Amino acid sequence: MDVKNAFLNGDLIEKVYMQPPPGSSVPPSKVYDMIITGDDTVGISSLKQFLNLQFEMKDLGLLNYFLSLEISYDPSGYFLSQAKYTSDLLARAGLTDYKTASTPVDPQTRLTPLDGHLLSNATLYRQLVGSLVYLTITHPNITYVVHIAGNPTDRRSTTGFFFFLGDSLITWRSKKQTLVA
Incomplete structure (x- = not known):
């Protein structure tokens, strides 16, 4: 669902509450109290109709592309891809004619700020990173x-860790240490 929000298009000086502030009363027509599961098509349709009465909305159908993530569906689940994002990134870096490598950097490589030459466009480098x-x-x-x-x-x-749910990687983190080990 796409919600048209006027406050996203300008400076906001009013308070915005995600829940009614304590002590205020909310008209029953503005409250939707129902438990809906993913396979409850009637409930989902009812919720969409209710929200459409409260806000100016548009049903965009199944999610296909969001924040540079391509989403595809299959009976076995959802699949995320960034193929277009990757292609655009390679084009922006001027690397579309290069060949891929299974290990693009030797694990023993140690780069320092004194290696190489100064970049002509440091902003582009930061954007690419x-x-x-x-x-x-x-x-x-x-x-x-x-x-x-x-x-x-x-x-x-740099320390890092990974979290798996079964065989699926669900999140990871890397962090540069604040002290010398």
């Missing part, structure tokens, strides 16, 4: 090369 971090949402296999562990200049290590 941020984009690569975002790409790790659907490609955790590139997490190491995006967040190379350790820093030989300040000698602080």
Whole structure:
């Protein structure tokens, strides 16, 4: 559902409550109290009609693309991809004609700020690094090369961890340590 919100298009000076403030009364016509499960098509339809009366809304159908994530459905579940995002990223970096590598960085590589030459466009570099971090949402296999562990200049290590649900990776985190180990 797409909700048209006027307050997203300008400066907001009013208070916005996600719940009614304590002590206020809400007209019964503004409250929807119902438990709906994912397979309750009648309940979902009823909720959509109720919300459409309260807000200006548009039903966009099944979710296909959101925040650079492509979503596809199959009887076995949902699948996330960032194929277009990756393609656009490679084009922005000028790397569309390069070949892929299974291990793009040697694990023994230690880069320092003194290596190489100064970049002509540091802003583009920062944007590309941020984009690569975002790409790790659907490609955790590139997490190491995006967040190379350790820093030989300040000698602080990077620690990381992964959480799995069964065989499925559900989240991960890497963090540069604040102290030298």
